[in-house]
Amino acid sequence: MNRLSPFNVVSLTMGFVFLYVPMLILVIFSFNESKLVTVWAGFSTKWYGELLANDAFLDAAWVTLQVAVISSTIATVLGTMAAYVLVRGGRFFGRTLFSGMIYAPLVMPEVITGLSLLLLFIGIGMDRGVLTIVLAHTTFSMCFVSVVVSSRLMTFDQSLEEAALDLGASPFTAFRLVTLPIIAPAVVSGWLLAFTLSLDDLVIASFTSGPSATTLPMKIWSSVRLGVSPEINALSTILIGLVTIGVICASLASKQAALRAKRDEQQAARAA
């Protein structure tokens, strides 16, 4: 019925070309035999081998992963707590100010966040390293978690919590046994968001890291300044592959869940 018109085909193609050609070129050249990034000299996986032998890259990847896991976990705990208080706390003095202050870092230029954190760390005499990057990443990704979780909490039927209290649960038990399991998907996506933000952050990490700790984006950035090596192509290809697998898994899981919910509801309707 709704055939694609030539115009639609052209615009679709252009859109996808625009999005994916750069990545495609990167992936193709990661299998290039030649050391020159722009000249094709036959298929090879040798750069992947060299990458795995390059300790500097592997160390950077390890640091990045540690920073991302720790900072996103702390950010999720703090962000969820902040969201809970702001949504459920009712009206208290300074509530508008607090919620504004939670969301301000979302629009703050990263350069400013990074610079201010750097000044703070210097001011209190803290040695810059993995810990300072973790703290910095926690600071800015917490706001994102808080936004995601509070939007879920706003649509959350408060009578569920009241029912738990009414049945004898203490406020903390009610949160643990009722609220948290129900908002868990939002908390998990908040964590994933914080994790991704931390993984690809270059600006704030550059400000707050010291000589002892280099994250992967920083490493890539500094090696590219000395010239793009095929190793970086290989590394990027691996990252693209991981992200693709992650996205496919997530969408399959949510599709399955939607199907199951639909089937259950139909069964309930039939049983009634």
Next chain:
Amino acid sequence: MADTVFAPWDDPDQKPLIRFRNVTKRFGDFTAIDDLTLDIFEQEFFALLGPSGCGKTTMMRMLAGFENPTEGRIELAGNDIAGVPPNKRAVNMMFQSYALFPHLSIWDNIAFGLRRESSDKAAISARVEEMLKLTRLEKFAKRKPHQISGGQRQRVALARSLAKAPKLLLLDEPLGALDAKLREATQFELMDIQEKTGTTFVIVTHDQEEAMTVASRVAVMDEGRIMQVATPEQIYEAPQSVYVADFIGDVNIIRGSATAVGPDRYQIAWAEGRDPVHAVSTRPFSDGQECHLAIRPEKVSIHAEHPAADNAVQGKVLDIAYLGNLSTYHVELPTGEIIKAQVANTRRISRRAFTWEDPVWISWTETAGVLLDQ
């Protein structure tokens, strides 16, 4: 004693389970509950009835512990419960939205409250099974709330709130989400369960028929005050104010001034140049006092000829509402007032005696109406 009517409110020796004593609740400038005093007795099925915003839900939330009174005391079994948090009260509530925990099975939903106070697995299990049986949900124990129908969810909510055997069960518009047929069946089921468990029920509703059906006593509320507390029959037959008479069911109100014409007997001048009507009232009126005569439409009869009755006035049929089993005739009097008369349709509609524009007489007895001063 088996044949005594259940009426602890008439027995001065009975101690009420719940006492509201001069309770006032304000939200900022808004007064939700205004100096309210009320006793509710053990094993009662008590209905709070009123339009939305009359404060009935606030009263319920104060009983559950989600709100505290601004002034006054609320006593449960003699103890002031102000400040006692909801999780420490022997009161359970069934929420309007049911508030079933979506991530737990029906079994776990019902066991939720029991697990908070005891770790005896066998006892919990036995109690859950008992509740499942009471609400006929045995087959659905393993399902999640979204896997059962609306009526079943309602029963799960009831089972969950009854599982801890509370002294008092609060029901917030418990049948609001059900369709009419299911609602009627469920009303009787609720009464049955209330009788079996002997729990005191307080139900909040805006549906007067529901309140009349289930409750032992009804409190009609308006703007944070209780207008009248009485049994459904008294509320309907002997309302104490025009508001209550008008809120419960359909009613004709005739305004006039009363003059005593004998013991408990008054004549009411209701229109210039018309014969006064007569009514019996135990409520005293001084001569010339303004009064309202409230008469239910089913107590007004309709005739073609002048009937021999205590009160008879002439008019013409303005409108007929055919309800199947009943028809309501709207009769316009020469003075412009409209009186509704309800007649059971014992004959087929084609044999209806009156039609639009017919001149008719309507009549009622001296004792049919209630004479009210406000």
